[in-house]
Amino acid sequence: MKHIDKVFRDKLYNQKTTVPDGMWEKIAPALEENSGRSILWFWFAGILTLIIGGLAYLFLTNNHDANSSTSPLAYEMPTKEIQIPAPAPHTLSYSDNLTNSSTNESDKNKIDKTIAVSPKLKKNNSAQQKNSTIAHTKTTIESASVEDKTVKVNNKVNTDDLYAKPANLVITKSYISNNGSIIEKSNLSKDTKSSAPIYNVFINSEGLNAGALLRIIEPLENIPLPAFSTVLKKKITL
Amino acid sequence: MSPLKPNSLTERDLIERSLKGDRTSQRDLFEMYSAKMLAVCNRYARHSAEAEDMFQEGFIKVFTNLSKFTGEGSFEGWIRRIMVNTSLKSIAKMSFKNESIGLEDYQEKDNKLAPEVFSKLSVDDLMALVNDLPEGYKIVFNLFAIEGYSHKEIAQMLNVEVSTSRSQLVKARRMLQRKIKDLQKIAV
DSSP: OOHHHHHHHHHHTTOOOOOOTTHHHHHHHHHHHHHHHHHHHHHHHHHHHHHHHHHHHHHHHHHHHHHHHHOGGGSOOOOEEEEOOOOOHHHHHHHHHHHHHHTSHHHHHHHHHHHHTOHHHHHTHHHHHHHHHHHHSTTOOSOOOOSSOEEEEOOSSTTSHHHHSOEEEEEEEEEEOTTSOEEEGGGOOTTTTTSEEEEEEEEEETTSSOEEEEEEOSOGGGSOOTTSOHHHHHHHOO | OOOOOTTOOOHHHHHHHHHTTOHHHHHHHHHHHHHHHHHHHHHHSSSHHHHHHHHHHHHHHHHHTGGGOOSSSOHHHHHHHHHHHHHHHHTTTSOOOOOOOOHHHHSOOOOOOOHHHHHTOOHHHHHHHHHTSOHHHHHHHIIIIIIOOOHHHHHHHHTOOHHHHHHHHHHHHHHHHHHHHHHHHHHO
């Protein structure tokens, strides 16, 4: 700092000037006005919030009613526990049908396609067969039931009776011959005994002729089943 | 150190009460700093009426923005800054030229006024000297030499180049030295 700056700073920084009378009286009313304005703004903001809140509530309520009247499935229902019973006799008959129908030309085509997307099976056919046979000799089951019958299902939209029915889960075991056709266990001959096993997982709703069939040509333990819980996955691993 | 009021309330107490809308405390705070702050405004204003306007506006801002005072730094420094900014705003119409500075501006010759020359000058003399400066010089000299702002801060406050702030300061100093010399001659 230059000397001249210091001289001015030392003498002027803390300098005081006589304040004319009535200065505060000129300032105070402005503060009152500001204070009044603040209170007014406070009330205005409060009332505005109430109005917006009310309108939002009305809008949401109406929307809710509209949704419930037109689309009951839009509601998220609480999690329900559904009892999955042991496989009913009529589901076994489906397995029989499956055996018969598997010899159809259309099914054959389907199987060909399935094999085509599984190069592992094609390449290591003999090894696969061997492994699978060892892995599953103890438990060659025609149909498997889920022992732990209680499964938690997030029943988001299931107010419909269709989904309230108990579900059946049937797993059958078949084999694929060298020419790609499906052979049921009962029809296994000496020639086809070492064929690779496949698993038919059938899920349906009791009393309804509707369901989903999933054919699995890999050993179950190699396949992630995201749709099932870990416990259930263990249960159905043959 | 903040001065204490006769009613023994500390500055912090007065601030807290003022925040709650206590007019008496607000008035006490006003009285504590009004004399100093009016002097600040006087250094920026062209005349006393303008200074009073700046002063009033500044104090209204002080009380309406009191909740923004965080307690970091002195309360006086906070008020002073508001006063300076208010004064600068009210004279914002004044044009600052972003003039380029020649080398001669930096080759400042401090005419080495003898220290006794300054000691003979009263506060009023110094105020008069500052107030006689052209507007641009006066503001930069006030901000830099008296308030202690840096050229960078001044450039931001006035929305000018840093070089302009330096240039104005150099010119202000030269002019003050010349005037002090003139006063010295008159006195002799």
